[in-house]
Amino acid sequence: MVFPSFHPQKCHFLLLFLLVLLFSGHAGLLAQDQASEEMVWTEDNMPRRGTTVEPVEFEDLSSLSVSALRKQLAKLIPDLQIEGRRTLFEQLKEWRPDWFEHWEDEELFPDSTRSDTMPQTLRFVVLEDGEQLVYPWHGEELTWGYGPRNGHLHKGWDTHLEVGDTVVSLMNGVVRYAKFNHSGYGNCVMVRHFNGLETLYGHLDRIDVQQGDVLAAGEPLGLGGSTGKSSGPHLHFEVRYGGYALDPALIMEWSAEGPKSKTRILEIDKSQLSTEKGGESTSQAQSVGSKTHRVRSGETLSSIARKYKTTIPKLKKLNRLKNVDYIRLGQRLRVK
Numbered sequence: 001m002v003f004p005s006f007h008p009q010k011c012h013f014l015l016l017f018l019l020v021l022l023f024s025g026h027a028g029l030l031a032q033d034q035a036s037e038e039m040v041w042t043e044d045n046m047p048r049r050g051t052t053v054e055p056v057e058f059e060d061l062s063s064l065s066v067s068a069l070r071k072q073l074a075k076l077i078p079d080l081q082i083e084g085r086r087t088l089f090e091q092l093k094e095w096r097p098d099w100f101e102h103w104e105d106e107e108l109f110p111d112s113t114r115s116d117t118m119p120q121t122l123r124f125v126v127l128e129d130g131e132q133l134v135y136p137w138h139g140e141e142l143t144w145g146y147g148p149r150n151g152h153l154h155k156g157w158d159t160h161l162e163v164g165d166t167v168v169s170l171m172n173g174v175v176r177y178a179k180f181n182h183s184g185y186g187n188c189v190m191v192r193h194f195n196g197l198e199t200l201y202g203h204l205d206r207i208d209v210q211q212g213d214v215l216a217a218g219e220p221l222g223l224g225g226s227t228g229k230s231s232g233p234h235l236h237f238e239v240r241y242g243g244y245a246l247d248p249a250l251i252m253e254w255s256a257e258g259p260k261s262k263t264r265i266l267e268i269d270k271s272q273l274s275t276e277k278g279g280e281s282t283s284q285a286q287s288v289g290s291k292t293h294r295v296r297s298g299e300t301l302s303s304i305a306r307k308y309k310t311t312i313p314k315l316k317k318l319n320r321l322k323n324v325d326y327i328r329l330g331q332r333l334r335v336k
Contacts, residue, residue, distance in 0.1 A: 058091045070194050074130035077216045085214035105177045105211045109243035109277040124195050124266045133259040134218035146247040155245035156238030161224040163233045169215040170199050178207050186228025189221045202236035244273035295331045308335040
């Protein structure tokens with residue numbers, strides 16, 4: 001029996017071709033693994049607006065109860081393009097004028113609800129079915145909480161971030177204020193949510209939204225920075241009602257998996273609101289009490305420990321790395 005022969009050059013070419021296919025497949029899987037572990041928003045993993053074809057009809061939503069409307073909005077908003085969201089904003093102002101009382105952007109805290117006219121007990125349905133909470137910043141721990149600080153009330157939470165890191169909306173809502181604020185917040189965005197609360201995002205480097213923009217939970221509203229009364233890049237985050245601040249810990253807790261709602265129904269005494277309105281105090285230099293490092297290609301716990309003159313056990317303790325000797329590309333580590 002005679003077998004056909006292969007020319008040596010053809011064999012070499014076939015072997016080279018197979019090696020290229022194998023390497024490209026492995027590289028693709030590696031890139032996918034790195035992308036899945038990336039802890040910062042990039043152009044590839046940033047949440048996208050919807051693709052629903054315009055125009056959109058909303059007449060069937062006008063007669064819904066508040067609860068039913070919120071559930072429908074949770075399904076509808078992520079799929080709407082910008083023009084559809086603008087139409088929805090105009091419709092919501094007609095259907096639910098109570099959601100848009102004192103709707104202005106001249107003042108960050110308009111004289112909306114005075115403490116002496118509030119009911120003694122305030123009630124909020126924090127989340128309806130289909131609604132969610134999303135980290136305003138991606139993968140960061142808090143560096144300062146709500147409470148007394150240097151003789152002043154720190155009215156929110158602070159977290160370190162790098163200039164240019166993407167900041168997103170905590171919950172579904174509509175942008176009420178988006179401009180530079182001279183009370184200390186710098187570039188600032190205030191989002192009014194459908195549960196009656198507002199959230200504030202301060203010291204942004206860039207604002208990417210405007211008043212009237214409808215946002216789904218987790219959608220970008222700007223880039224982190226250090227504008228206003230700020231000693232370094234960080235996000236100042238607040239939860240407000242009627243212009244008065246309340247401790248974000250009343251509605252949610254932070255965990256490694258993301259923010260978790262503590263309760264569906266929040267009932268608080270009005271005494272739990274801040275006693276006064278107002279912006280950031282001038283003691284902002286005290287706000288960032290820790291230092292972080294973002295892992296780059298080729299770095300190890302050992303090399304990072306040497307860079308910051310610390311030890312691997314200390315890094316593991318600061319970052320709760322139990323029995324873990326490896327770190328991920330893009331991961332943020334506390335180093336002090």
